[in-house]
Structures are given as C-alpha cells and as structure tokens.
Amino acid sequence: xxxxxxxxTRLEPRPNERNLEAGFQAxxxxxxxxxxxxxxxxxxxxxxxxxxxxxxxxxxxxxIAGSDPRFDPTLMPAExxxxxxxxxxxxxxxxxxIGKRLAADHxxxxxxxxxxxxxxxxxxxxxxxxxxxxxxxxxxxELGIGAGAFxxxxxxxxxxxxxSEALLYQQEAENSFVAADQRLTVQRHRGGRMDWHSVDxxxxxxxxxxxxxxxxxxxxxxxxxxxxANRWWQIEDAEVDMGGYAPDSAHTPTAILTExxxxxxDDWFLFPVSSPKGHRAGHVVAVATLxxxxxxxxxxxxxxxxxxxxxxxxxxxxxxxxTLFKVEGVADGDPGLAAEDLILWHVAELxxxxxxxxxxxxxxxxxxxxxxxxxxxxxGREVESRVSDLPDENLHPKFNNxxxxxxxxxxxxxxxxxxxxxxIVPYWHPYEVGEVDGKRRLVQxxxxxxxxxxxxxxxxxxxxxxxxxxxxxxxxxxxxxxIERRWQLARDMNGxxxxxxQRQRRTLMSPPARRLRxxxxxxxxxxxxxx
Numbered sequence: 009x010x011x012x013x014x015x016x017t018r019l020e021p022r023p024n025e026r027n028l029e030a031g032f033q034a035x036x037x038x039x040x041x042x043x044x045x046x047x048x049x050x051x052x053x054x055x056x057x058x059x060x061x062x063x064x065x066x067x068x069x070x071x072i073a074g075s076d077p078r079f080d081p082t083l084m085p086a087e088x089x090x091x092x093x094x095x096x097x098x099x100x101x102x103x104x105x106i107g108k109r110l111a112a113d114h115x116x117x118x119x120x121x122x123x124x125x126x127x128x129x130x131x132x133x134x135x136x137x138x139x140x141x142x143x144x145x146x147x148x149x150e151l152g153i154g155a156g157a158f159x160x161x162x163x164x165x166x167x168x169x170x171x172s173e174a175l176l177y178q179q180e181a182e183n184s185f186v187a188a189d190q191r192l193t194v195q196r197h198r199g200g201r202m203d204w205h206s207v208d209x210x211x212x213x214x215x216x217x218x219x220x221x222x223x224x225x226x227x228x229x230x231x232x233x234x235x236x237a238n239r240w241w242q243i244e245d246a247e248v249d250m251g252g253y254a255p256d257s258a259h260t261p262t263a264i265l266t267e268x269x270x271x272x273x274d275d276w277f278l279f280p281v282s283s284p285k286g287h288r289a290g291h292v293v294a295v296a297t298l299x300x301x302x303x304x305x306x307x308x309x310x311x312x313x314x315x316x317x318x319x320x321x322x323x324x325x326x327x328x329x330x331t332l333f334k335v336e337g338v339a340d341g342d343p344g345l346a347a348e349d350l351i352l353w354h355v356a357e358l359x360x361x362x363x364x365x366x367x368x369x370x371x372x373x374x375x376x377x378x379x380x381x382x383x384x385x386x387x388g389r390e391v392e393s394r395v396s397d398l399p400d401e402n403l404h405p406k407f408n409n410x411x412x413x414x415x416x417x418x419x420x421x422x423x424x425x426x427x428x429x430x431x432i433v434p435y436w437h438p439y440e441v442g443e444v445d446g447k448r449r450l451v452q453x454x455x456x457x458x459x460x461x462x463x464x465x466x467x468x469x470x471x472x473x474x475x476x477x478x479x480x481x482x483x484x485x486x487x488x489x490x491i492e493r494r495w496q497l498a499r500d501m502n503g504x505x506x507x508x509x510q511r512q513r514r515t516l517m518s519p520p521a522r523r524l525r526x527x528x529x530x531x532x533x534x535x536x537x538x539x
C-alpha cells in the first residue's frame with residue numbers, strides 16, 4: 009500500500025530578527041536586470057557625471073548715476089529719487105515749528121488767511137489757525153522773506169516723476185538714470201518697490217568703462233521646500249505636495265519648476281555673486297566670464313573656443329533665444345540691456361508707512377457716461393468725518409425734503425414736487441471727454457447741486473492727486489483704480505533716515521458709480537414750493 013504525502017513550502021518572517029542593516033543596503037540580486045532598466049530610463053547618458061566644487065568668474069558692474077548729482081542711487085533708495093514730491097521735506101512738525109518761528113518775527117503774516125492752517129489732519133487739529141511754515145515758504149519771494157529766516161537748511165527737491173495724466177511714475181529723458189553707456193528711464197512705475205523691470209534702456213553715447221573684478225565662490229546644491237531627496241531611503245518632507253504646482257504654460261516660473269522637479273531635480277547648483285570691493289546696490293551687474301571646476305579636477309570655461317571658432321561650453325553662456333531679466337529699449341530699435349545684465353537697485357527695504365494722506369478712486373460709469381474721481385480720504389481724514397462744505401439749508405433750501413406726502417387709505421391725495429436733479433453729492437468729481445491742446449482727454453468738471461431752489465456749485469477737489477485737470481482715457485481700466493498717498497520712512501546706505509511721500513496705484517475689483525437723475529417728480533411732504 010502506497011501513501012502520498014503533500015509537501016508545502018511557506019515563507020515566514022523571522023520575528024526575532026533585529027538587524028535592519030540589510031534593508032538599508034537596498035541590495036540588488038539581479039544586476040543585469042537593473043542595468044537594463046537603467047539603460048531603458050536613459051540613466052547611462054552621463055549628464056550628471058560630476059558635481060562642481062569651485063567657480064571662478066569675472067563680475068562686470070556699472071554704477072547707476074542720477075541726472076541730479078545730489079541724489080546718488082548707490083546711496084539713496086531708488087524709490088526716494090523717483091517718487092519724491094515737491095516740498096515733501098515739510099512734515100507737519102516742521103511746518104508748525106517753523107511757522108511759530110516766523111510768526112514771532114513777522115506778526116503781519118498772521119493777517120493773511122491763506123498762510124494759516126485750515127482743517128489740518130489728525131492729530132494736529134489743535135493748530136487750526138496758526139501760521140503754516142510751508143505756505144510761507146512757497147510765497148517767500150512774494151513776501152520778501154529770505155531762506156535764512158526759516159531757521160533751518162531746506163534740502164533740495166528731486167525732479168518729480170509723477171505723470172498726472174497717466175496716473176503713473178514716468179521719467180523724462182533728461183531726468184533719467186545713467187549707467188555708463190546706457191540710459192535707464194523709469195516707465196509706468198505704479199509706486200512701491202523699484203525692481204529691474206521698472207526701467208527701459210537706451211544707448212547714451214560714450215560713457216565710463218565698466219569695472220571688471222575677478223571673484224571666486226563655492227557652489228552648493230539647490231534646495232527648496234518639497235525637493236525630491238537625492239539619497240536612498242531619505243525621508244522627504246510630507247507637508248509639501250509637488251502635485252500642487254500645476255504645470256501652467258502661461259506662467260514661466262511654474263513651467264521651469266516642473267522641468268526642475270521631474271527632469272533634473274538634483275542637478276542644479278547655486279553660487280553667490282558678490283563683490284570684494286563693496287556693495288553692488290545701485291549697479292548694473294553681469295557675469296562676464298565663468299570657469300567651473302568639477303569633482304574630478306576638470307575645468308570648463310565660457311571662453312574656451314574650438315577650431316571652428318565656437319564656444320566649447322555654450323551652457324556657460326547666456327541663452328540666446330530667451331531670458332528672464334531682459335530690459336527692453338525705450339523706443340523701437342533700441343537694443344536695451346544685454347541679456348546677462350541685471351539691474352540691482354538700492355531699494356527701501358520694509359519702510360515705515362503712515363496712514364493714507366489721500367485715497368482717491370477712479371472708475372468709468374457707463375450709465376452716466378462719466379469718469380468719476382471719488383475722494384475717500386483727504387489730509388489723513390475720511391471724508392465722512394470732515395466738516396461739510398455744503399451751504400446752509402436756510403440760505404439754499406431744497407426743492408423737496410423727500411418725505412411721503414399722502415396716504416391714499418385715509419383719503420389724502422399725494423403731492424409731488426419737481427426736482428431738477430438727484431444724486432449729486434460732494435467728493436464725487438466727474439470727468440467727461442474733451443480736448444486739451446488738440447488731444448483727446450478726460451477733462452475734469454464740477455457738478456452743480458440742482459436739488460436746491462438756488463443752485464449751488466459743488467466744492468472743488470481738495471486731494472493733491474486731483475489737482476491735474478485732465479486724464480488720459482487709457483489710464484483708467486474698466487474695473488477702476490485707486491491711488492493712495494502715504495509718508496514713507498527708510499534709511500540710505502549710510503544709515504541716515506530718508507522721508508518722502510509715495511503715490512501707489514492699485515486696481516479695484518469694480519469701479520465706483522453713482523446714479524444721476526434729472527427732471528424728477530417725487531413725493532412731497534408739502535405743496536411744491538415756487539422757485
């Protein structure tokens with residue numbers, strides 16, 4: 009009798025195994041398969057055969073100079089030079105102190121109402137009616153008062169770059185910056201931080217030669233949050249999801265980031281570009297030549313040329329078909345700056361800001377076919393809290409007080425009053441299409457309050473932003489803009505404080521609009537008065 013026995017083979021872990029070294033070794037028991045898989049994935053191309061360990065480069069720099077030698081862009085923040093207004097040295101404290109000094113020596117000035125404070129901004133209401141030092145300074149020639157009578161050295165003003173019709177900062181050619189043989193002109197600056205894209209470039213004839221300095225640096229591997237780990241079994245940051253960076257071809261940075269992550273995640277290196285002879289703020293800098301040494305002792309130079317007069321290492325040269333920091337020319341045909349040139353401004357880093365001195369909103373109102381300029385803040389105070397400039401109700405009574413006049417349920421007939429216009433309020437200033445010097449502009453107008461029996465001309469704009477009487481039609485987008493004026497306090501390269509007034513332009517979500525109605529019949533509480 010024969011007996012068949014079934015045989016079973018089962019793999020079981022060793023519960024008492026305490027050696028984890030084998031797991032961390034990531035051993036491969038089929039090297040041939042693994043090498044074949046590497047060949048399929050293109051890992052034998054040798055694109056990352058070594059790592060750079062030393063960099064030698066020549067840094068070319070050109071100092072930026074202003075049109076006025078009193079304002080040095082290498083020492084002062086560029087925002088101060090571009091955004092400064094006339095007489096912005098005159099803070100409220102200086103206006104009060106100098107005004108008191110002048111009042112003690114010139115009592116006759118107190119009799120002129122236009123030289124006194126009128127509704128000063130908070131918290132200076134206490135100085136209402138006192139002599140304003142700034143008002144006297146502006147009329148010093150007419151009053152026959154010399155500069156020495158003010159008791160302080162009044163600093164010079166830079167040339168304002170604010171273009172009132174375009175509502176942007178734009179420099180004229182004669183007031184632009186100069187960097188050796190290049191002229192840098194501020195174009196369409198919205199206020200705030202100055203950067204490399206804030207200017208356009210144009211040739212400036214013969215200028216000072218650029219300074220070239222030899223420099224050395226140690227490159228380091230590029231790291232960023234969520235970068236793939238480049239070592240086996242290295243724990244990666246779980247809080248960063250690389251899938252959150254959507255590959256958007258419309259955004260160049262995200263497209264480059266996607267290429268960086270999935271193609272050459274650990275092949276990017278950085279090295280610091282510095283100058284051994286001092287700071288480079290307020291300069292146009294470029295890496296003129298570059299030489300890289302790798303871990304195997306081999307050197308790669310941007311100047312190495314083969315027999316065909318071609319660059320041996322074109323990767324060490326600026327790309328020819330694209331650039332991230334290209335500064336275009338001022339006009340058609342101007343080459344602008346070279347692709348490798350980068351403008352480094354001395355900027356006002358985290359300046360202290362005041363409350364808004366002025367806040368004005370602009371918006372196109374298609375229903376009324378007007379451009380509205382609405383004053384929201386004037387002299388540091390919201391318009392709702394200011395003393396009203398409207399006339400006395402007794403001297404200018406309204407056509408109608410707007411209360412319902414009758415109740416048909418009680419048999420009382422309704423009565424109506426004729427009102428020539430409704431919706432006209434202060435601080436709303438209209439602009440309509442017109443011509444200025446033969447050019448199409450939006451021209452500032454003034455409304456008349458026709459809701460009163462005796463028409464009343466609405467107050468004129470008080471904000472400094474609205475003192476210009478015309479605006480370019482293309483300066484206002486369909487969703488409107490808002491412009492703020494604020495005091496800014498920063499420091500220059502020597503640590504000295506600098507103070508200026510900045511105008512900053514921001515885009516609105518929707519434009520301000522107001523409904524104007526003319527020849528209105530509305531319910532009246534009393535019989536309609538006879539005009």
